[in-house]
Amino acid sequence: MPTWSSRRLGLLCLLLVCAACARAPRPAVTRPQDALVAELASNVALMDDADPASLRVALDQSLIWLRTRPVDHRFVYGPREVTAGELISALERLRARLTDGMSSLDVSKAVMEDFELLESAGGEDGTVLFTGYYEPVIEASLAPTDEYRIPVLSAPDDLIEVPLEPFAERFASERVFGRLEGKRVVPYWNRAEIRGGKLGQRKLELAWVRDPVSLFFMEVQGSGTLRLIDGTERRVGYAASNGRPYRSIGALLIQEGAIPREQMSMQALRAWLAANPNERERVLDYNESYVFFRFLPGAAVGSLGREVTPGRSIATDARLFPKGGLAFIHTDHPVRMADGSVQWRPLSRFVFNQDTGGAIRGAGRVDVFWGRGSQAELAAGMMKQKGRLLFLVPKPRAPAVTAR
Incomplete structure (x- = not known):
């Protein structure tokens, strides 16, 4: 596990590295929020092309892992720091809103009620390279x-x-x-x-x-x-x-x-x-x-020690991106047709950062887990597509006011 990362574009830092680091400064990994707000105001670019049930499965795995963290453990999302407690609360609220039969627009609206967007800087050319990995079966x-x-x-x-x-x-x-x-x-x-x-x-x-x-x-x-x-x-x-x-x-x-x-x-x-x-x-x-x-006693697990969900779990550089975090990817993936030909189709969905890998280094690399079977092997073997990686950070919540 894997199986399936590099750097730059924007202003602010989405890297999981202390700001007081004595090394050379890490490159920025987000782009200005106002550009994203203008582009995604209608949520059209956040249409989820998979079923809500698989999103709930992946969400539950992240929640199980996050609940093992100290409640004050901090995750760095560029200009924002979020505690494990805040992230758990936002994901629990999202979990309660996700139901079977929801449309893509409904899923997007449910997510954006509690989250805002930060975009990965990508690699040296400002883009993100997407590959895939899968669960092979061998004799x-x-x-x-x-x-x-x-x-x-x-x-x-x-x-x-x-x-x-x-x-x-x-x-x-x-x-x-x-x-x-x-x-x-x-x-x-x-x-x-x-x-x-x-x-x-x-x-x-x-x-x-x-x-x-x-x-x-x-x-x-x-x-x-x-x-x-x-x-x-x-x-x-x-x-x-x-x-x-x-x-x-x-x-x-x-x-x-x-x-x-x-x-x-x-x-x-x-x-x-x-x-x-x-x-x-x-x-x-x-x-x-x-x-x-x-x-393994059950299904394949990622670097969090939790089961990974086909089409919903991604692997990124563990040094840079928040573990267990909610993200959105937009790229292309191959699909084998009935006549044996391969066509490339859009891949646009919410995912969870639940794995890492030795070949996945930097802010410009993402590996998508596809599960097992011939279609999974095809996607894992052929994907080398450019695309976009957006992380969703819980919105700041106003402190509770105590009545006198």
Whole structure:
């Protein structure tokens, strides 16, 4: 989980970083509110193209997580700071207004009663790039065989996670992973080293698969379903990573001229790797990041530890955007038609920021979770669309007046 972020445009800061940060100032990530008010006064641009029921499901997951935060925990939305208590109250009021059968306009009006808009600055060119991720299903066995030889590993006990926020508030939401070498923390083994046996005989295997490429893409997605030999299924999700930076094998093959940039997709990558088996290990090892898994009791979960909702959950840079927050996205997504052709349709809906990912860095990147199935795989593999990301911050509420 994932699976599916960069910087700039506007004045004010929507970044989850302390204003007293000693680093160079973060670029702005919102545009002036008056421009949005003029553009969205009729709510026409906020038409939700999905069903209210799925919005309620995603909203409930954010509420469950937010209620675990201290009530005075603060979320930074550009020029505004909102406490967890204020955000919970606004979402609870919205939850009470959402009913089945509501029109897109009704949903938009229900949201705007308690929320106002701030727009992401986007990347260096001022735009937001939308991609997708999904829950793949791969063939697996709970015991190794001649056919199923590639292990799906759980997290090793010598993998150390170090949150950096306790050392300085400016490192909020940042962490490093490593291992002890004497008294020193050093980087954890990379993909090639793990594949080569650096973890030894530790009995970390959850299952075995026959296709290393499918396992690689399940790591990129962050979760998946193992379809076992007897026909049963076991869901697995992200447990930890080795902390190495994510490096795109797609970018590598574009750079090497193996796949033209305009033809790059997950489907194109799979086809190239299948046609070039002698290059497979070299190309996969270019991404030194390695993901460890755990069995899940239910549906796929995001970085909040809560279930993600297909079409309603997004992944963004956890350092920059408010976790669990309500947002609105406007872009395009692919749809396979009955004749097998693919058409691009508008994607316009309210979503919740419930996940993150190693490849999702900066204010200009958003990954949309699509669930499982062929349509989800299509969207996850082909989406590379520009669009807009708007966060909705609770409106300031007048303090209660006590009668004398």
